[in-house]
Amino acid sequence: MVPNASAGQLLISAPDLTDPNFERTVVLLLDHDGSGSLGVVVNRPTELAVADVLAPWSGYSSAPDVVFSGGPVGVDGALALAAFDSVPAALGARPRGWRPVIGGIGLIDLDSDPESLREDLRALRIFAGYSGWGAGQLDSELSQGAWVIAESMPGDAFSLRPERLWGDVLRRQPGDVRLLATCPADPSLN
Template sequence: MVPSVCAGQLLIAAPDLGDPNFERSVIFLLDHDGSGSLGVVVNRPTELPVAEVLVPWSGYSSSPDVVFSGGPVGVDGALALAAFDSVPAALGSRPRGWRPVIGGIGLIDLDSDPEAVRQDLRALRIFAGYAGWGAGQLDSELSQGAWVVADSLPGDAFSPRPERLWGDVLRRQPGDLRLLATCPADPSLN
């Protein structure tokens, strides 16, 4: 049975997922519908400081203040996830250039003026590239057990310790899923 998936959830790579692009990755799902799925890997920081590529947003991004590798697609472009303390429900009163995903978390247009959103901005993360799936592709991978689907907590996409996120998210899952967090990087060593 294929688990139900929706935007705002996390995809956690199964320990035996063989694709090096997604080994031990945690993906925050931005869109999922009949035409496909889109997300960003939230636990792959690069060493590139945000200040070197997006000067206007320098100092606004969450620690670590670096660009994250969001996935293997569109690596020449950047996406930004922003979290706001409070976002009014009325469309006209949302921050300019912001598209909600879940709750106060959404995509923000990097051409926007960061000063205009600074007051209510709780967290920001910049991603080079993204993960994408065509129609039915993610469902197929889910049915093969390549991913664990989990609800996200508000701080997951902005974790100050992204290198621990894969294990941390798995450890809070119910039942036997939490045991996956103890799986060694090379299962043959187990």
């Protein structure tokens, strides 16, 4: 049986997924339907400062104030994930280009004025590229055990310690899945 995935959930790569694009990654699913799936890797910071590529947003992005590698697709483009203290749509003051994903977390248009978001903005992360799957591709990978599906917590996408997120998310899962967090990066060392 293929586990069901939906927007707002996390995909945690299985320890034996050795594709360098996804090895030990945590992906926040932004879309998942019959036409395909789209997400961003939330635990791969780069060394590129936000100020160097999107200066107007650098004072608003969460620590670490760097661009994250969102995945291997569209690496010349950028996506912004924002978290608001209050869900903007519920306030009737929906920011330009806001598209909710889960709760107060969603995509924000980088052409909007960052100053207009200051009051309710809790966190912001900029991603170069994204992770994408064609129709049925992610479901196939899920049935092969390449990914573990987990519910996202509000701070996952904006973790202050993204290098630890893979293990942290696995450790909070029920049952034997939590044991995957103890797998060494090189299984031959086990």
